[in-house]
Amino acid sequence: MEPFFEWLQGLSFPTWIAESDSIWSFPTILFIHAVGMGLSAGTMFVIGLRLVGVGRPLPVSSMRVLFRIFWWGFGVNLITGSLLFAAHATITGHVPIYYAKLTLIAVGVIIAFLLQKFVDGESSDGIIPVSVRTTAALSLAVWVGVITTGRLIAYLQ
Numbered sequence: 001m002e003p004f005f006e007w008l009q010g011l012s013f014p015t016w017i018a019e020s021d022s023i024w025s026f027p028t029i030l031f032i033h034a035v036g037m038g039l040s041a042g043t044m045f046v047i048g049l050r051l052v053g054v055g056r057p058l059p060v061s062s063m064r065v066l067f068r069i070f071w072w073g074f075g076v077n078l079i080t081g082s083l084l085f086a087a088h089a090t091i092t093g094h095v096p097i098y099y100a101k102l103t104l105i106a107v108g109v110i111i112a113f114l115l116q117k118f119v120d121g122e123s124s125d126g127i128i129p130v131s132v133r134t135t136a137a138l139s140l141a142v143w144v145g146v147i148t149t150g151r152l153i154a155y156l157q
Helices: 002-010 012-019 026-052 060-087 096-120 130-153
Strands: none
Touching (some): 012 026, 026 096, 060 096
């Protein structure tokens, strides 16, 4: 993998992100990544909290629009996260916690699909099944894990 990491990090755009003193390089990409995190993880937190029972007067069907925000935020993070990785691939590519983060993201996306299927369903405003509440609780834990492991990457290199 090391030759791939070196090639990736050696491309002009990742090199510019990592080495430029411009505010438009690493700081801006990191800022946009944080905004995407707020849109994706934050939105899934709102949905998850509602599905575990917080805010019962709010109809679950009203959460449908939030999935569009989640997927936009996820797309932003996919792009900016890939750029941040590419800028430091030879370092981050060897950090086990990075792969824990990617695993948690994959689990979080699968859970998002499952929760979206329920929220988009005809019976979403009825009684929330225990399985959905449990999945929503797991979603909350997974997205906290994604954020935590993401922060730890900077300290465990």
